Amino acid sequence: MAEEVILLDVRVSMFCLRVKIALAEKGIKCEYIEQDLQNKDPLLLKMNPFHNKVPVLIHNGKSICDSLIILQYIEEVWPEKPPNLLPSDTYHRAQARLLADFTNKIHGCGWKICLWDGEKLEVAKKELVEMLKVIEGELGDKPYFGFGGERFGFVDVALIGFYSWFIVYEMFGKFSMESEFPKLSAWAKRCLQKESVSKSITDIDGNKTYQYVVQSRKRLLARQ
Numbered sequence: 001m002a003e004e005v006i007l008l009d010v011r012v013s014m015f016c017l018r019v020k021i022a023l024a025e026k027g028i029k030c031e032y033i034e035q036d037l038q039n040k041d042p043l044l045l046k047m048n049p050f051h052n053k054v055p056v057l058i059h060n061g062k063s064i065c066d067s068l069i070i071l072q073y074i075e076e077v078w079p080e081k082p083p084n085l086l087p088s089d090t091y092h093r094a095q096a097r098l099l100a101d102f103t104n105k106i107h108g109c110g111w112k113i114c115l116w117d118g119e120k121l122e123v124a125k126k127e128l129v130e131m132l133k134v135i136e137g138e139l140g141d142k143p144y145f146g147f148g149g150e151r152f153g154f155v156d157v158a159l160i161g162f163y164s165w166f167i168v169y170e171m172f173g174k175f176s177m178e179s180e181f182p183k184l185s186a187w188a189k190r191c192l193q194k195e196s197v198s199k200s201i202t203d204i205d206g207n208k209t210y211q212y213v214v215q216s217r218k219r220l221l222a223r224q
Contacts, residue, residue, distance in 0.1 A: 005030045006058040008044050010037060012212045014107065015067035016055040017161035017200055022074050024196035025157070026081040038219075068100055071157060085154040087147055099138060099145065100158035105131055110165055113173045114213045115220060125173045129180065135159070136184045143190060152194060160191045160201070167206030168213055 007023070009016045009032045023030050035044055035054050047056045047063035057064045057073065064073045075085050086093045109131060112124035139145055146153015166177050166188070178185040191197050192204075203209050 004058070004060050007032050008035050008041070008047065008054050008056040008058070009033060010035050010054050012164070012203065012209045013054055014161035014165055017163075018067045018157055019055045019057060019070050019074075020200040021157050021161065021196050022071050022085060024200055025083065025085070025152070025194075026074065026078055028074070028078060028081065067161075068097070068104070068158065071100075071154060072097075075154075083151070085146070085157060087153070092148075096146070096154045099135075099155050102131075103135065103155070103159045103162070106162055106165075110162075110169050113169050115217060121173070125175065128169065128173070129175075132181050132184065136181050139183055139187055141183070144187070152191065156187075156191060160188065160197055163188055163192070163201055164203040164206045164209040168210050171206070171210060172213075 005023070005028060007016070007019055007030050009020070011034065020030075020032075033041075033043070035041055037054070040052055044054070044056060045052055047058060048054075048065045051065065053065070055065075055067055055070060057070045059073075059077070064070050071085065086096055106128065109124055109128045113121060113128060116124055140149070142149025144150065144152050145155035145159070169175075170177055192201070198204075
């Protein structure tokens with residue numbers, strides 16, 4: 001009997017992209033149902049009653065929420081489908097989860113850059129730069145974060161979902177990722193050469209993500 005795998009998705013969401021890339025990396029077929037977060041689908045409300053947010057993976061009628069939890073679920077439910085995203089060593093698995101969780105902080109800080117101006121913008125930009133310095137320091141001269149830098153893994157999946165958003169952060173923050181973080185920029189280009197990544201990230205130039213942010217800013221200003 002065929003498995004039912006559905007992803008409740010928003011195309012510009014870095015968190016949804018994580019799940020798409022992980023599924024593609026393991027070759028798991030999935031039905032994608034695009035969500036309108038301004039007019040939430042009853043299915044989303046039913047499947048994620050705690051937060052009413054995407055992504056939600058529905059596997060044979062059961063829902064799994066939160067992108068990093070979903071990545072771990074994919075790894076545990078389909079271990080026979082290579083490649084593995086997490087190493088077998090318990091310590092290294094824990095370290096990968098820790099760094100992946102740290103990348104989540106980029107989201108909140110990035111939104112501040114997109115929504116704020118003046119002094120607040122500069123504070124948010126400094127905060128983001130410090131975060132990315134830590135992440136780039138973890139990468140060092142390695143080609144990837146996963147498996148001691150040897151190959152694409154859990155942290156790589158978690159971070160590359162931000163690719164289009166990094167372009168938007170550059171636009172609003174008026175800085176250059178390539179100048180500030182050359183090793184991270186080279187890593188991102190390396191990741192984009194993988195089919196699972198290039199086919200999942202459709203907004204390579206960041207334009208759709210930028211338009212999404214512009215509309216979000218308008219809605220926020222209209223409420224004030």
